[in-house]
Amino acid sequence: MTQIDKVIYTGKTHTTGGRDGSSRSSDGRLDIKLSSPGTPGAGTNPEQLFAAGWSACFIGAIGFAAGGLKVALPAGLAVDAEVDLGSGAGGYALQARLNVSLPGIDREVAQAIVDAAHQTCPYSKATRGNINVEINLV
Numbered sequence: 266m267t268q269i270d271k272v273i274y275t276g277k278t279h280t281t282g283g284r285d286g287s288s289r290s291s292d293g294r295l296d297i298k299l300s301s302p303g304t305p306g307a308g309t310n311p312e313q314l315f316a317a318g319w320s321a322c323f324i325g326a327i328g329f330a331a332g333g334l335k336v337a338l339p340a341g342l343a344v345d346a347e348v349d350l351g352s353g354a355g356g357y358a359l360q361a362r363l364n365v366s367l368p369g370i371d372r373e374v375a376q377a378i379v380d381a382a383h384q385t386c387p388y389s390k391a392t393r394g395n396i397n398v399e400i401n402l403v
Contacts, residue, residue, distance in 0.1 A: 267390060284310060302350055312359070316346035319388040323363055326389070330381035334374070341368040345403075360397040367402065375402055 277291035284301045287308070300306020323344050331338050345364040350357065367375040383389045383400050392398055 312348040312350050315359075316348040316361070319348075319361070319386075319392075320344040320346035320363065322388045323365075323382055323386050326382035326386035327365070327367075327378055329385060330378045333381070334378060336370065336374060336378065339367060339369045341366060358396065361392065362399040362401060364401045364403045372402065 278288050278295065279291070280286060280288040280299070282299065284299055285306065285308075286299050287297065288299060289296045298306070298308030300308040300310060302310045302312060323346075324342065327342065327344075328338060343366045345366075347362045347364070349360045351360065352358070365375075365379050367378065370378070379400055379402060389398070
């Protein structure tokens, strides 16, 4: 397990009502309604929030990796994250795919960047060995 020596930031939220409730951050920047996946509710769901957080973090890790390789990132850099909620013999579980677009970068270099990003991204570290994850260059 990775140990933290210095806390850089702590995200704090207050959630009520579970999947059909609401969540608000301590600084008020996040104030959302929640709804269960696949329902007509007006809110988002934890899987979408996880996908958004992971893809944003992964883009930061891509920037870090590209900087180390002295590669300029394209304006069209994007990560499309897909987080599946499913069930099996052990109950509910998640699996995920990160589809990374690095237009104009040689595929071998892009793969090296994505591989390095997957090693440093905190979300990738948290999920490694815990859920099935695919990282795809698109």
